[in-house]
Amino acid sequence: MNARLHDILKNKSKNLATIITNNYAGAYLNNTKWYKLIDGLTTEFDEIYLEYKLVYDEVIEGYLFDMVDAKPYFLEPIKYKEVEWIAFPVAYEYWKHRNNLKAGKAFFDQDLEAIATKIDTIGKFKTEQFSDKIKLYAYL
Numbered sequence: 001m002n003a004r005l006h007d008i009l010k011n012k013s014k015n016l017a018t019i020i021t022n023n024y025a026g027a028y029l030n031n032t033k034w035y036k037l038i039d040g041l042t043t044e045f046d047e048i049y050l051e052y053k054l055v056y057d058e059v060i061e062g063y064l065f066d067m068v069d070a071k072p073y074f075l076e077p078i079k080y081k082e083v084e085w086i087a088f089p090v091a092y093e094y095w096k097h098r099n100n101l102k103a104g105k106a107f108f109d110q111d112l113e114a115i116a117t118k119i120d121t122i123g124k125f126k127t128e129q130f131s132d133k134i135k136l137y138a139y140l
Contacts, residue, residue: 004059016082019056024084024139028126031072034080034138038068040122041115049094049110051087054078055139064094080138087135088115 041048042065051062074080090112096103112134126137
C-alpha cells in the first residue's frame, strides 16, 4: 500500500460516517450488492478492470479484479462503504504480465455492452453510460 493510501485510511476513514452524511444525499449500494456485483462480473469475464474513487479522496485509482475480496472489503484494506463510484472504461492500460512487471504495460479493451448487460442481470444499480465508460454510483 502506498503512503498516500495508508494516510487516508489511517486518518480520514475514521470520519467516514460524517463524510458520507455531509456530502451525499443518497446511498445506492450495500455490502451484499457490492459483493454480488464484483462476483458476478469476475465470474462472467474472468477479469474486469475498473476505476474507483473513494469518498474521502480525489484521486481516481484503477484495478484489475479477477475475483471478489472477502466481505466487507472492496479491495483490502478499502471497505465497500468507502467507495463513491466505480467506472468500467472501454480501454485501459495495465501490466502485460502481473507476475513479470519488467514486461511493461499494454493497452486492453473491454466490451461495455457485455458489461452493461451483465450488470443488469445482477441487479438494479445507479449507472451512467458514456461512449468510453460505464459509471456506477454508490453515493450521490
